[in-house]
Amino acid sequence: MAKLGLVCTMLTPENMAIKKAAEAAGAQLSIIRDEQAPFSLHGEPSLSNLDVILARSSSFTRSLYLSRLAEYAGVPTINSSSAQSLCGDKALTSAFLMQKNIPTPKVLLAFSPSSALQAVEQMGYPCVIKPPVGSWGRMVCKISDKHAAEAVVGLKDSLGHYTDKVYYVQEYVDKPQRDIRVFVVGDEVAFSIYRKISETSSSSFITNLNHGGAAEEFSMTDEMAELVHRTASCFGAGIYGVDLIEYPDGHAAVLEVNHAPEFSKSAGEKAGQVAEKIVKFALAKAKK
C-alpha cells in the first residue's frame, strides 16, 4: 500500500480525521511534524521515502519549503508547491485570477504608506486592506474614510514584518452578510456552505468561522459551480477551499483560494467523509 505522508504543524481536528481515514484505507501513514526535527536539503529521508505527501502545515512558510523539498525528491505533493505559493499570497492569487479571466474583486498593490493612501483614494470608500499573507480574517480592515485609511496604513508601517509593508487594497463588495466556501477535492465538490455573519460573530463584516461566523449548507447555482471548477483547474488538480463573494446584483466572484482548507467546523457531520475523499485523492496521486 502507498506510503502517505501527512505534513502538519499540529494534529488539528482535520489532521486527526485524515489520519483516521488513511488508517481505514490501509495506507502506510507517516505524520511529519514540521517543527519537531531538522530537515536535510540533501535528500531528506522522512520525505523522499514517501509515495505522496499531503501538505497540511498550519504555517504557509513551512509548508512551502517542505513541499518543494518533497517535489525535488520526486514525491508528489498535494497541493503542489506552485499552487501553494499562489494561494498563500493574496496578491499573487488576485493577479493569477485576473490573468486567467476569473472574476475577482479589483485590487491595487502598494509598497509605501504614501502610495497605499493613493491606492485607497483611487479605489474609493469603503475599501478593504488585507495582509497579503495570513488567514482567518486576521488584520482584514474595512476602510470607511480617510481617517481610517491613515490609521491602518500608519499601523501597518509601524509593524516589523516585511509583508506588513505590502499594502493590498481591495474593492469592497457589499455582500449579503455572507460569503460562500466551496471545498473542492480534485474534480469533486465535497461540500459548499454559506458563511454567515451571526449574532456571535466578532465582526460585522468578516464572515470567517474563526470570527464566529455560522456555517449553513447550500447548493451552488450552475454558474457558481462552473466558476469553482474553472478556478480549481487553473491552480492544478488539488484540494482547495474556494471562497466566493456575491455582488448586490447576484453575480459571484472568487475572493480567495485556500490551499490547506479546514473543514472540521465547516463540514460538520460530513467531516469524516471529506477526510476520506482527501485520502482517496492523495492515494490516487501516489508514485506507482
Added chain:
Amino acid sequence: MNANQIECPDCGGHKALAPQTEVGQLLSCADCGARLEVLSLIPMQIGHAPQIEEDFGE
C-alpha cells in the same frame, strides 16, 4: 491524579483524557480555555499548543 488525567499548565485544572487520545492531539482546558497539546502518553505530558504565527492559516 489518575494516570489518564492531565493538569492544565495554566490554571491547574484537571481533565481526564479519552482512551483514544494520541500524541500531538490538541485539547482545550475546560476550566480556562488554554490550548493544549498532548506531548507524551507514557509518561503523560501536556504542554501549550504551538503559538499561532503570522503565516498560520488555511
